[in-house]
Structure formats: structure tokens, C-alpha cells
Amino acid sequence: MSWCLGRGTLAIRGAKRRPWIEIRRDERERPYLSYQLFSLRRAARGPSDDIRDTLATKGFYDTERIRFTAEGLDAAYRLLYPRDKRLITPEVLSIVGIQGLTALWLDQGKINENKHGVIRGKYSTEELYDIKDAFKAADITVGYTPWANGALVFSDKQVRKLKAVLTPYVHRTMQSKLMLKKPRTANGSQSSGGSASRLLRL
Numbered sequence: 151m152s153w154c155l156g157r158g159t160l161a162i163r164g165a166k167r168r169p170w171i172e173i174r175r176d177e178r179e180r181p182y183l184s185y186q187l188f189s190l191r192r193a194a195r196g197p198s199d200d201i202r203d204t205l206a207t208k209g210f211y212d213t214e215r216i217r218f219t220a221e222g223l224d225a226a227y228r229l230l231y232p233r234d235k236r237l238i239t240p241e242v243l244s245i246v247g248i249q250g251l252t253a254l255w256l257d258q259g260k261i262n263e264n265k266h267g268v269i270r271g272k273y274s275t276e277e278l279y280d281i282k283d284a285f286k287a288a289d290i291t292v293g294y295t296p297w298a299n300g301a302l303v304f305s306d307k308q309v310r311k312l313k314a315v316l317t318p319y320v321h322r323t324m325q326s327k328l329m330l331k332k333p334r335t336a337n338g339s340q341s342s343g344g345s346a347s348r349l350l351r352l
Contacts, residue, residue, distance in 0.1 A: 151226050152250040153186055155238060156257020156271065160227050162234075169223040174215045177204070181323040182256075187216045196221035238277045243284040251284060252319040255312070256327050265329075267304030267312060275300055288315050 154160045158173040171190065175183045191198060198220035205213040230242055243250065258271040273281070278300050282292045285302075290311050293303045304312060313328050320328060 151230055151242060152246045152253040153190070154226075154230060154236070155242075155246065155250055155254040158186075158257075159236070160223065160230060162227065168219050169227040170217050170219045171223065172215065172217045174205070174213050177212045177214050179323070180214050182321050183214050183216060185321050185323075187218065190218045190220070194220040194222070238273065238280060240280050240283065243280060248288060248315065249319050251281075251288065252316045254281070255316060256320065256324050259327060261309055261327075261329050265306040265309055267309045269302040270298065270300075273300065278302055285312075290315060 151160075153171060153173055157175065158171055160169055160171050162168065163170045173183065173186055187200060187202065191200070198218065200216060200218040202214070202216045205215055207213055229245075230236055230238075246253075255269065259267060259269045261267050269278075269281070275294075275296075278294060282294055282302055285292045290304070291308050293305075295301050295303055313330065316328060317330060320330070
């Protein structure tokens, strides 16, 4: 479920009405997308299927897309899409843990030139407050602003805390999202911390 808190979506598709995860990324983020697909395959407890393709855009860079389905996604869909619409709840956030918050930050977070952080996205006010509480549980104090349809804001002090908490789970190709100078993961890839299997199971 971690990959579905930001850019990823989970939807029922096809004649067999199976849940499919779909993730789209700029082609410059192809290595990270490959890692996401690898994690999904590794987490599958039974038969799985995936499709990868490239979508042309009007800009200079194309969009890379992966679609993935496997046993166990039905339960994840019911939890994350209770009325066929995504709803990030405290229960979802407790399941995905720090790994889920890391995935959410890599998709929707940004550190600006003043070293302050912000999370924007298509989230309801209630969802933003629940995400805010999840960061608070990790000892990161986050503010809320209703400006521009709502956002979560981090002071420079809290951004430093954010880096300390999330860095062990950040894939080496996405370290710019935390403005890291040097890789800090042991093997150059995002730490699973046992989270891979939790992507598919509750």
C-alpha cells in the first residue's frame, strides 16, 4: 500500500475484476520505478502479473508506467478504497509505517530554497491531519495550512528531523528529494525494513 499514498493508484480493472496497482513516473526516475516493481514482485505471496510500458508526452521526457496485480491486493483495496475512492486513514498509516511516509514524501514532498519542507497533493483536510499525526508519532512536528487546497509544512528544524528519520529508507536515486549530499543506505537501495511484504498484506 505504501506506493499508493502518492502517485500510485489501486483500481479494479479487467474482465476478471482484479485490483491493479499503477504507478507513473518521469522517465528520469526509471531506476526508482524499477525498484518499486522489484519490491512488488518480491512482496507477492502467490501468482502475480505486471506490465511495463512508456507513454509519450508533449514534453521532452516521456512517462514510464508499471501495472501490477497479485493475490492479497483485494484486501488492500478494500482498506484503502472503502467506497472505490482512496481514503488515507490512521489504520492505513499505522500499517505502512515509516516506509509508507517515506514513499509519500518521495512522491509529494519537497524542500524549498529556505530549507523548509512541504507536502501537497490531492488529499482531503482530514487526510492531511491524519498524515500530520503519523509524522508526529515519529517525533516530527508538522504544520497545516489551508493555502492552495491544503498542505503540510515543515520548519527547517523539523526538516532536519525528517532527514534523520527517512534517510535509511530512501532509494539512492531519490536522495535529492531530501537534499542529501552522500548515500547513507548500506547497499545503495532503499531499505525494506520488512516493509516489502506489507505492501500486499495487511
